[in-house]
Amino acid sequence: xxxxxxxxxxxxxxxxxxxxxxxxxxxKDASEIVGSWQLETVSSSIKGPRIEENRTWEFRADGVxxxxxxxxxxxxxxxxxxxYQIVNGKISADDPGRPGRTIDYSVYxxxxxxxxxxxxxxxxYFFKKR
Numbered sequence: 001x002x003x004x005x006x007x008x009x010x011x012x013x014x015x016x017x018x019x020x021x022x023x024x025x026x027x028k029d030a031s032e033i034v035g036s037w038q039l040e041t042v043s044s045s046i047k048g049p050r051i052e053e054n055r056t057w058e059f060r061a062d063g064v065x066x067x068x069x070x071x072x073x074x075x076x077x078x079x080x081x082x083x084y085q086i087v088n089g090k091i092s093a094d095d096p097g098r099p100g101r102t103i104d105y106s107v108y109x110x111x112x113x114x115x116x117x118x119x120x121x122x123x124x125y126f127f128k129k130r
Contacts, residue, residue: 027107040128042123043126
């Protein structure tokens, strides 16, 4: 019986620990992300292997995102510009090439000079403030 209660305690602790993982940060408005951010890496999971990037994402106060730098998919430098807005505390951006569709990102973690976005095509986007 004692062994059962120990296992039950471990299971309860594991369940509580899993529930205390990072919660997405709810944005009040765009002012919290406005500026230039260096996209350093992307990953399909928060602790998974990362793919190096060398792109700049500029969130403008007028609701436009400009991405620029080396595009590893196209294997060339490029610049793209599209609109975004904050909806229910998340970033909702136009999906380039798919009119009327959006790509949504939530802020997973943010400090003064770094930010992790969750969502989009890649999963997790790791930024440093420029």
